[in-house]
Amino acid sequence: MADPIIIAVPKGRILQEALPLLARVGIVPEPAFSDDASRALRFSTNRADIDLIRVRAFDVATFVAHGAAHLGIVGSDVLMEFAYSELYAPVDLGIGHCRLSVAEPAAMAAKDDPRGWSHVRIATKYPHVTRTHFEARGVGAECVKLNGAMELAPVLGLAPRIVDLVSSGRTLKENGLVEVEVIAEVTSRLIVNRAAFKTRGEVVPLVDAFRRAVAVQPA
Numbered sequence: 001m002a003d004p005i006i007i008a009v010p011k012g013r014i015l016q017e018a019l020p021l022l023a024r025v026g027i028v029p030e031p032a033f034s035d036d037a038s039r040a041l042r043f044s045t046n047r048a049d050i051d052l053i054r055v056r057a058f059d060v061a062t063f064v065a066h067g068a069a070h071l072g073i074v075g076s077d078v079l080m081e082f083a084y085s086e087l088y089a090p091v092d093l094g095i096g097h098c099r100l101s102v103a104e105p106a107a108m109a110a111k112d113d114p115r116g117w118s119h120v121r122i123a124t125k126y127p128h129v130t131r132t133h134f135e136a137r138g139v140g141a142e143c144v145k146l147n148g149a150m151e152l153a154p155v156l157g158l159a160p161r162i163v164d165l166v167s168s169g170r171t172l173k174e175n176g177l178v179e180v181e182v183i184a185e186v187t188s189r190l191i192v193n194r195a196a197f198k199t200r201g202e203v204v205p206l207v208d209a210f211r212r213a214v215a216v217q218p219a
């Protein structure tokens with residue numbers, strides 16, 4: 001038998017929404033996959049021809065782009081940041097809904113006019129998306145790269161503005177920030193390594209199975 005197809009799934013918040021979707025596709029991981037105490041990183045499933053790996057959200061795209069995994073589930077925010085040409089993103093999975101936004105302290109926003117910006121300093125996990133967004137309207141963006149807790153940057157003087165994911169808005173509110181621009185709406189996508197799509201015959205029916213599972217997804 002050929003080596004199993006490997007699907008990369010992010011640990012963290014997307015995982016909880018991805019598991020019911022995988023079940024509708026007919027993929028049920030071994031129990032250790034959902035056990036936070038497990039230190040394993042690769043897991044078998046009810047299908048002998050499919051294994052799952054559990055990696056950080058940003059690393060899903062890297063594993064699949066390099067062919068170390070054949071398919072993956074990843075936020076469109078990550079795809080925008082890396083823009084890997086080796087990836088094909090054929091299915092919007094309709095999970096992990098949030099948006100990528102610019103935010104700043106409420107007091108600053110009260111007096112601020114985004115149309116007047118010529119240069120901004122921004123704390124973010126998304127420097128590429130941020131620079132591209134501002135360059136499109138002639139604004140230079142100087143980015144301070146952080147991997148989390150961006151909301152601390154304005155009050156501690158690291159950068160007056162941030163670009164981060166927003167869902168309920170609670171994190172911004174509890175840190176005295178307000179959203180001033182939405183850069184992109186975000187959902188999770190099924191991604192496929194382009195070479196695997198051509199060379200592994202199992203991939204096309206699997207992509208179709210994800211498409212069907214999304215179509216019957218509860219609203």
Ligand SMILES: Nc1ncnc2c1ncn2[C@@H]1O[C@H](COP(=O)(O)OP(=O)(O)OP(=O)(O)O)[C@@H](O)[C@H]1O
Nearest residue numbers: 011012013014056057075077096097098165166167
């Ligand atoms: N508040 C949110 N609501 C819905 N989806 C979100 C939210 N925050 C993040 N996501 C989605 O989940 C993905 C993972 O989020 P995030 O990077 O915050 O997870 P994490 O577990 O903190 O990652 P890591 O620890 O690997 O850095 C994001 O790429 C995005 O697509």
Ligand SMILES: O=P(O)(O)OC[C@H]1O[C@H](OP(=O)(O)OP(=O)(O)O)[C@H](O)[C@@H]1O
Nearest residue numbers: 148149164165166167168169170171172
């Ligand atoms: O608008 P809200 O519903 O409050 O969600 C937004 C928060 O969610 C994400 O962080 P996450 O909880 O994944 O934590 P981390 O990125 O700091 O690990 C994001 O980076 C925001 O901090």
